[in-house]
Amino acid sequence: MTRINLLSQRLANQIAAGEVVERPASVVKELLENSLDAGANRLEIDIEQGGIKLLKVKDNGAGIHKQDLKLALSRHATSKISDLEDLENIQSLGFRGEALASISSVSRLSMISKAADDDQNSGWKVEVEGQDMEATLLPAAHGQGTTVEVRDLFFNTPARKKFLKTEKTEFSRIDEIVKRIALSRFDVQFTLQHNQRVIHKLLAATTDQEKQRRVGLVCGPAFVENSVFVEMEGSGLRLWGWVSLPTFSRSQADLQYFYVNGRIIRDKLVTHAVKQAYRDVLFHGRHPAYVLYLELLPSAVDVNVHPTKHEVRFRDSRLVHDFLFSSLHKALADVTPADHFVPDANGQAQGSGFAINDTSVNYLHQQSNLSLADSGQANSYQSFRPGAAAVQQQIAAFEKLAGDNAEVPPLGYAIAQLHGIYILAQNKEGLIVVDMHAAHERITYERMKTACENEELKMQPLLVPLSIAVSQTEAECAESQKQVLMGIGLELERAAEESIIVRQVPSILRNANVEQLVRDVLSDVLEYGSSDRIQSHQNELLSTMACHGSVRANRQLTIPEMNALLRDMEATERSGQCNHGRPTWVYQSLEELDKLFLRGQ
Ligand code: ADP
Ligand code: MG
Numbered sequence: 001m002t003r004i005n006l007l008s009q010r011l012a013n014q015i016a017a018g019e020v021v022e023r024p025a026s027v028v029k030e031l032l033e034n035s036l037d038a039g040a041n042r043l044e045i046d047i048e049q050g051g052i053k054l055l056k057v058k059d060n061g062a063g064i065h066k067q068d069l070k071l072a073l074s075r076h077a078t079s080k081i082s083d084l085e086d087l088e089n090i091q092s093l094g095f096r097g098e099a100l101a102s103i104s105s106v107s108r109l110s111m112i113s114k115a116a117d118d119d120q121n122s123g124w125k126v127e128v129e130g131q132d133m134e135a136t137l138l139p140a141a142h143g144q145g146t147t148v149e150v151r152d153l154f155f156n157t158p159a160r161k162k163f164l165k166t167e168k169t170e171f172s173r174i175d176e177i178v179k180r181i182a183l184s185r186f187d188v189q190f191t192l193q194h195n196q197r198v199i200h201k202l203l204a205a206t207t208d209q210e211k212q213r214r215v216g217l218v219c220g221p222a223f224v225e226n227s228v229f230v231e232m233e234g235s236g237l238r239l240w241g242w243v244s245l246p247t248f249s250r251s252q253a254d255l256q257y258f259y260v261n262g263r264i265i266r267d268k269l270v271t272h273a274v275k276q277a278y279r280d281v282l283f284h285g286r287h288p289a290y291v292l293y294l295e296l297l298p299s300a301v302d303v304n305v306h307p308t309k310h311e312v313r314f315r316d317s318r319l320v321h322d323f324l325f326s327s328l329h330k331a332l333a334d335v336t337p338a339d340h341f342v343p344d345a346n347g348q349a350q351g352s353g354f355a356i357n358d359t360s361v362n363y364l365h366q367q368s369n370l371s372l373a374d375s376g377q378a379n380s381y382q383s384f385r386p387g388a389a390a391v392q393q394q395i396a397a398f399e400k401l402a403g404d405n406a407e408v409p410p411l412g413y414a415i416a417q418l419h420g421i422y423i424l425a426q427n428k429e430g431l432i433v434v435d436m437h438a439a440h441e442r443i444t445y446e447r448m449k450t451a452c453e454n455e456e457l458k459m460q461p462l463l464v465p466l467s468i469a470v471s472q473t474e475a476e477c478a479e480s481q482k483q484v485l486m487g488i489g490l491e492l493e494r495a496a497e498e499s500i501i502v503r504q505v506p507s508i509l510r511n512a513n514v515e516q517l518v519r520d521v522l523s524d525v526l527e528y529g530s531s532d533r534i535q536s537h538q539n540e541l542l543s544t545m546a547c548h549g550s551v552r553a554n555r556q557l558t559i560p561e562m563n564a565l566l567r568d569m570e571a572t573e574r575s576g577q578c579n580h581g582r583p584t585w586v587y588q589s590l591e592e593l594d595k596l597f598l599r600g601q
Contacts, residue, residue, distance in 0.1 A: 010105055013075055013098075013101050013102055013105035014102075014105045016075065016102045016105075016307075017105050017157075018160075019307040020098060020102045021106060021153075022308075023163075024047075024050060024051025024052060024055055024153055024164075024170050024173070025051070025170065025174045025176070025177045026177075026308065027051065027055050027153065028045065028057070028174050028177050028178065029177045029308075030099035030100075031057040031099075031148050031150075032057060032178070032181050033094050033099075035057060035059035035061050035146065036181075036188065037061075037092045037093050037094055038145075038146065039061050040059035040060050040145060040188070041187060041188045041189065041204065042059065042060045042188070042189045043058070043189065044056075044058040044059075044191045044193075045192045047171060047174055047193065048194075048195055049167050050164075050168065050169070050170035050174070050194075051174050052164060052167065052170060054149065054150070054151050055149070055150040055151075055153070056147065057147070057148050058145065058147040059146055060144060061145050061146060062115065062144075063113045063118065063123070063144055063146055064111075064146060065118065066115075066118065066124045066137070069111065069124055069135075070135045072100055072111070072126075073126065075098050075101040075102075076097045076098065077100075077101070078094065078095060078096070080092045080094055080095045080097075088299055089298050089299050090298055090303050090304070093262070093309075096307070098307075100148075104130075105130065106130065106153065106154055106155075106156060106157050107150045107151060107153045107154070108128075108129045108151040108155065109148070109149065109150050109151075110125060110127040110148075110149045110151075111125070111126050111147070111148045111149075112124070112125040112140045112147045113147070114142045114144050122139045122140060122141055123139075123140055123142030123143075124139060125139070125140035126138075130155065130156040171194055174192075175192065175199065178190060178200065179218045180264045181264070182200075182202050182214065183214070183215065183218055184259050184263070184264060186204070186206070186211045186214060187204050187206065189202065189203055190202040200217070202214055202218075212224055212229075212242075215242060219291060220255075222248065223248070223255060224242070226245050226247070226248035227243055227244045227289070227290075228242070228243060228245065228335060229241070230328065230331040232323075232327035232331075235319060235323060236297060237296050237320065237323045238295040238296070239292060239293070239294050239295075239324065240292070240293050241290065241291045241292035242290065242292075243288065243289075243290045243292065243328060243331060244288050246278060246281035246282050246283075246288070246574075246576070246577045246581050247576065247582075247583045249282055249283060249286035249287060249288055249289070249581065250286065250287045250288075250289055251286065251287070252287060253271075253287040254287075255289035256271075256274075256290055257290065257292070258274075258292050259292070260294050260295075260312055261294075261296065261301065262293075263303065263309065263312070265309075265311060265312050266310050266311065267311060269317055269320065269321050270294075270320075273320075273321045273322075273324035273328070274288060274290065274292075274325075275288075276325050277324070277325050277327075277328035277329040277332060278328070278332065280539065280579070281576075281577045281581055283580055283581030283582060284581070296320075299315075300315050300316065301314050301315065302314075302315070333574050334573070335574070335576055336570060336571075336572075337410040337570050337576070337585070408427050409427070409566065409567065410570055411427060411432050411434070411566040411585065412427025412432050412566070413427075413566070414562035414563050414566060417436075417556065418433075420554035420555065420556065421435065421437070421554075422435060423436050423557070423562045425562070425566055429589050429590060430587060430588050431590075431593065432566075432585055433586050433588075434566065434584060435578070435584055436562075436565060437550055438582055438584045439565060439569050439575065439584040439585065440551045440565060441550040441578050441579055442569075442572060442575050442577065442584060443572045443575065444509075444549050444550050445542060445543050445546035446573055446574065446575075447572075448488075448489075448506065448508060448546055449539060451508075452487070452538065457488070457489045458489075458507040458508075459489050459491065459504040459505065460506070460510050461503060465501050466501065467495060467500070467501050467502075468499065468500055468515055468518060468519070469498060470500055470522065471498060472497055474522045474523075474526065475496075475499065475500055478493075478522060481525055481534060485521070488506070488538060488541050488545065489505060489506030489545075490504070490505060490518065490545075491504035500518075502514055502515075506545070506549075508549055509548065509549035512548040512549040513548060516548060517545055517548040520544050520545075521541055521544055521545060524544050528540075543579040547579065569584065
């Protein structure tokens with residue numbers, strides 16, 4: 001039997017380093033957090049060879065006293081907490097007192113610091129090298145603040161070093177960490193250099209515009225152009241930040257930044273709440289993009305869950321989940337066509353409680369793929385012959401468009417229908433093209449949801465009850481889920497082993513193809529399985545039904561019908577996307593059209 005012995009300090013540190021120091025980027029994270037905890041507002045990050053050769057962070061923070069310099073490198077040495085009560089009310093990013101010890105045990109580390117209240121002129125430098133934990137202390141020139149240099153990471157732990165990726169990959173991870181931290185502190189200036197080249201220089205941002213600029217620099221301009229600013233408060237929680245419009249979704253969950261009291265975290269509960277909020281509007285399998293800040297009392301959240309502090313535990317997780325969900329759900333529901341056209345001077349959308357950025361005036365749901373050249377074929381052109389009343393309405397509409405002061409609704413007035421699929425409309429600024437099926441589908445869906453919630457979904461008996469041949473499983477399902485189906489306005493009755501009778505349908509859907517509708521709903525119900533799950537999938541069932549109840553392609557609409565649809569869209573929540581997250585309308589300003597025709601150039 002091998003006997004038990006106590007590990008040496010340095011081996012213990014190296015083991016701890018396994019958790020905290022995974023790669024160069026994790027060193028950068030720890031160093032930046034230390035600088036921010038020291039109150040710095042100017043950070044310079046210098047990287048060489050992906051951080052494998054050198055990582056340097058210089059700050060203008062409070063610095064470290066000469067007497068504390070060596071101590072700072074020991075394990076369990078921290079200035080941030082001293083007793084258990086502090087642990088329950090953490091305000092700093094660090095508190096475990098192990099980062100410097102861990103990093104210095106697997107690298108060649110030097111730290112120069114000059115404390116704010118040190119009256120001596122020079123600073124002090126402490127140096128350690130991996131195994132040899134005995135630190136040396138020397139005077140060194142330095143302004144107020146601290147510089148930490150980490151060289152030859154993992155030089156003494158070859159097994160670890162093997163896991164490092166290429167210089168480029170390691171640097172891109174560092175870049176990502178710097179971006180994340182830069183978004184957590186708008187008031188701090190960040191400079192990032194790689195191999196002597198400046199990669200980012202982010203100046204301190206104070207105004208809303210400057211903050212938005214930083215978000216644009218970090219997340220890309222497209223994100224800023226396609227997002228709304230949200231700000232909500234309640235039950236001791238505050239949420240603010242930018243969330244992407246559903247039509248700006250991504251194939252990967254890579255543009256998602258979430259901060260809790262300034263600390264970036266990845267949390268299942270948060271991801272789930274956000275996903276739920278987008279569920280109704282996001283195309284299947286797509287991911288939303290967001291930069292969100294949650295603020296709450298430090299005592300309401302436990303940050304001591306994981307060594308890298310990537311996770312937190314909320315004391316009242318239900319409350320946080322519901323707050324996130326309802327805030328975002330509301331913000332997304334409130335995006336109406338009007339928001340895209342009427343930001344005021346401050347970029348504030350009127351009355352809706354969130355700001356729309358300036359650029360959204362030129363907002364385009366997606367790159368317009370209107371190929372105008374193709375539409376000139378005379379033989380496929382179907383002329384539209386409106387009735388007398390429609391002509392009257394059209395004349396009145398054009399008068400309004402021509403007048404200077406008249407109120408023109410955001411989506412304007414219909415001009416014509418294109419290929420039985422699109423409605424063309426004009427507003428004061430340009431051309432609107434609406435996918436009429438997608439738009440109608442959303443309107444029907446929202447109406448059914450509201451009606452269902454208020455238990456006002458009207459049913460209409462079929463004049464001739466419809467008998468449908470189905471499989472035995474489907475027939476059984478119709479029988480056993482009778483109540484759930486009634487809840488969404490469908491009255492089905494089992495007629496035989498393999499046949500059912502449809503007696504009533506929601507009156508909104510009276511024009512739908514009832515047989516297809518019932519088949520699709522039954523197949524959904526079977527897919528959702530157990531009955532309590534079916535109930536929770538009520539919205540999906542309604543969405544399936546709405547799809548059948550909506551105007552199909554190739555149905556001729558009259559101009560008044562088209563205008564009514566446009567007005568409904570303006571009044572309907574989430575009307576910018578169909579139930580599957582596809583856009584329902586696109587917009588092209590006259591200016592953009594002029595460009596297409598090279599006018600005025
Ligand atoms: P922790 O951050 O958890 O306290 P660290 O090992 O990261 O532990 O740092 C140990 C201590 O060293 C900190 O508590 C702090 O007092 C001091 N320190 C580290 N970096 C800096 C810095 N850049 N400026 C001022 N003090 C620092
Ligand atoms: Mg620290």
